[in-house]
Each structure stands twice: as C-alpha cells, then as structure tokens.
Amino acid sequence: xxxxxxxxxxxVIVVVVLIGFYNSLIRLRNQVKNAWSQIDVQxxxxxxxxxxxxxTAKGYMKHERExxxxxxxxxxxxxxxxxxxxxxxxxxxxxxxxxxxxxxVENYPDLKANQNFLALQEELTSTENKIGFAxxxxxxxxxxxxxxxxxxxxxxxxxxxxxxxxxxxxLEDRGERAVPKVDFS
Numbered sequence: 001x002x003x004x005x006x007x008x009x010x011x012v013i014v015v016v017v018l019i020g021f022y023n024s025l026i027r028l029r030n031q032v033k034n035a036w037s038q039i040d041v042q043x044x045x046x047x048x049x050x051x052x053x054x055x056t057a058k059g060y061m062k063h064e065r066e067x068x069x070x071x072x073x074x075x076x077x078x079x080x081x082x083x084x085x086x087x088x089x090x091x092x093x094x095x096x097x098x099x100x101x102x103x104x105v106e107n108y109p110d111l112k113a114n115q116n117f118l119a120l121q122e123e124l125t126s127t128e129n130k131i132g133f134a135x136x137x138x139x140x141x142x143x144x145x146x147x148x149x150x151x152x153x154x155x156x157x158x159x160x161x162x163x164x165x166x167x168x169x170x171l172e173d174r175g176e177r178a179v180p181k182v183d184f185s
Contacts, residue, residue: 018157021153021154021156021157021158022157024154025158025161025163028141028145029145031144031145032145035138035140035142036084036169038137039135039169042130042134043087045127045130046094046124047075047078047079049124050098051072051075053117053121053124054072057108057117060108060111061108064104067104070101071098071101074093075097077094078091078093078094083167084167084168085167087169088170091171092171095171098124102121105117139169142166142167142169146165150165
C-alpha cells in the first residue's frame with residue numbers, strides 16, 4: 001500500500017512538473033507572438049507614412065523620379081514579405097531606400113522647409129525608433145523562448161508538443177552595423 005501511495009505521489013509530481021513546463025512554453029510562445037505584433041504595428045505605421053512623404057516630396061523633386069520609385073518599390077516588397085526571415089531583408093531594403101531619399105531631400109531647401117514634410121519626417125523618425133525598440137523586445141522574447149525549448153528538461157516537453165524554434169528579426173547587413181566615420185577636418 002505504501003508503495004502504491006509513493007508511486008501515485010511520484011506520478012502526480014511528474015504531471016505537475018510537465019504541466020508547469022507546458023504552461024511556461026505556452027506563455028513564452030504567446031509573448032513572442034505579442035512582441036511580433038508590436039513590430040508589425042510599427043511596420044504598418046511606417047508603410048502608411050511613406051506614401052504621404054513621397055507625395056509631399058513629388059512636387060519639389062521632379063527630377064528625382066527614380067528615387068521616388070525605388071522607395072515605393074521597396075515599400076511594396078516590405079508589405080508583401082511574409083515570414084520573419086523575409087521581412088528582415090525587405091525592411092532593410094526599405095530602410096536603405098528611405099535613407100537615400102532623405103539624403104536627396106537635402107538638395108531641396110524648399111521641401112526641407114515644408115511644414116507638412118517636416119511633420120511626416122518627424123513621424124517617420126519616431127516610427128523608426130519604435131521599430132528598433134520593438135525589434136529588440138521581439139528578439140529578447142525569441143531568445144527566452146528558444147532557450148526554453150532547447151534546454152533540458154523543458155526540451156522534453158517541447159518535443160512532445162511540437163514547439164519549434166522561432167526566427168530572430170535580423171536586418172541584412174547593408175552597412176547598418178558599420179560605425180559611421182566622423183571627420184571634422
């Protein structure tokens with residue numbers, strides 16, 4: 001009788017531990033999904049701002065058709081990217097197009113003085129900062145989740161219930177990681 005009670009206690013403890021691991025994996029997976037939705041919200045905001053910025057600039061930048069088309073095409077590719085792995089390169093290309101666009105804007109003092117353009121540019125800058133923070137938060141959540149499903153003993157539960165590794169949101173290296181050179185000479 002004592003062995004049966006001991007066996008039943010061990011089974012109950014194992015079941016409680018398994019439930020605890022399973023619930024923590026579910027919580028972490030949901031945190032990853034929530035973090036991605038925060039990025040997605042900011043990316044949508046960015047995608048919505050770009051046409052207004054381009055339209056405002058069109059009147060001033062009549063000779064910069066290629067620059068305006070590049071930013072529009074990059075936006076379209078970014079919107080149509082599906083997975084996290086596809087979004088990284090597409091958003092990186094869009095960031096590059098926006099950067100080139102803002103460099104070209106420097107040649108148009110009337111445009112730089114336009115209040116509507118300045119407001120849109122400030123919104124875009126704010127959105128870029130929010131995307132950076134959201135990306136950092138998402139990658140942190142992915143790290144916690146991936147560690148949990150790959151480390152013993154929670155990896156046993158993760159394997160039993162088909163939890164899979166999530167992708168980090170990484171930008172293609174287009175010079176974003178390079179430290180800018182400052183030269184005051």
